Amino acid sequence: MNNITPSIILVHPQLAENVGMAARAMMNCNLSDMRLVSPREDHLSATAISASSGAEEILHQAKVFDSVQEAIADLQDVYATTARHRNQTKMVYTADKAATEMTKAIKQGLKCGLMFGPERTGLENDDVSLCDAIINIPLNPKHCSLNLSQAVLLVGYEFYKQQINTLDEQFVTNDTTIASKEKLQHFYDFLEVELNNCGNFSIDEKRPRMLRNLRNIFSRRSLTEQELNTLYGIINYLKQPHQK
Amino acid sequence: MNNITPSIILVHPQLAENVGMAARAMMNCNLSDMRLVSPREDHLSATAISASSGAEEILHQAKVFDSVQEAIADLQDVYATTARHRNQTKMVYTADKAATEMTKAIKQGLKCGLMFGPERTGLENDDVSLCDAIINIPLNPKHCSLNLSQAVLLVGYEFYKQQINTLDEQFVTNDTTIASKEKLQHFYDFLEVELNNCGNFSIDEKRPRMLRNLRNIFSRRSLTEQELNTLYGIINYLKQPHQK
Incomplete structure (x- = not known):
């Protein structure tokens, strides 16, 4: 089985620090393909590298594109992550449901992507309309703004959980064993x-x-x-x- | 029904910025009771307030304690969040399973808490032994170190998901309707x-x-x-x- 994970597309990220932290979050979730659409700052600056906390390999391998269209050209199934309600006729998934759908798509051999907008404004509606579906992360509606890297972390974490097969509860006894x-x-x-x-x-x-x-x-x-x-x-x- | 949410106990947090960001993550997840065990920096400093991005109310209401024992004295069910393997005979839950267990406990009227250690070292074994169970967040074992606020966010997010009843997929049509x-x-x-x-x-x-x-x-x-x-x-x- 091919071990393909979704690409992370950061559209016009503003701060190098956030790109670095997003790389760290990606590595936390075993994701590797970062794509940047005209980032404002240098994603290989010392600030970015330092913020990546050891995930600089992802930054070095990141690809930079001039447009969203080019960044997703080879992908087949792309999800737009957005906190705001969009006036678009589109399927909206929670992060965990999107992770399930994406995992199915990858098993069918599709190349998937997760798109995130600039820190302040989020994705533009035209970018959202290029995507197959929207991801809304369920959070307190009175305070749902997330740092870019946290949004990457939450969606990546949901995807990661689908890839592994962990016992969700385990009684750890180390070198001893439960008494008969x-x-x-x-x-x-x-x-x-x-x-x-x-x-x-x-x-x-x-x-x-x-x-x-x-x-x-x-x-x-x-x-x-x-x-x-x-x-x-x-x-x-x-x-x-x-x-x- | 009482609307009690788990307390977030930060043991010896080092940086005010991280405490502020943890407050933000708490507000994202509709959590409000922050408890600090001898924080190194002032949790009401300008740095902390700024990092909380609008969640300063949580910082203002945070309680400060001298010891872990005092911080958890009134709680009945406390989970230690830790990335490292612990040589302790203890139940270990994934974050989502812990959220399920905690939700059940709260429904039974128990007061719950989530404990997080200092940024660099994590919780000490003695602190862990005071807790009912351990939470291990499933992440890439090769790179599972998280920022303090991100750990709070992931566990809080799992708890928040349990409290709400969102449709996990929804076809949004706005003002129009699906054609017959x-x-x-x-x-x-x-x-x-x-x-x-x-x-x-x-x-x-x-x-x-x-x-x-x-x-x-x-x-x-x-x-x-x-x-x-x-x-x-x-x-x-x-x-x-x-x-x-």
């Missing part, structure tokens, strides 16, 4: 004996309920073997006669 | 008559196939009534005898 029920039962028995020895069960009828409560404390979240050992250790220590 | 099949059929008939008049169907056996192709062009994506009118208009114009 037998080991847990052994610990409950040990605890009961020790509590009995120290006189904790003076009222006999409360005993079953307290044991149930204790089991609930320790069974609620998986204990590892190492954690069981820690618990044995502290109980053994606690029951020793202390020097006063 | 009857209007579309009328247009096909009109097109056929005009093409016939101008001699387009000189080879009769090709006619059905060409009409099918034309219907496929215009039926593939929903045409609006306004767009149909535009098409009638250009065809009427094209068929007029031109002045040479």
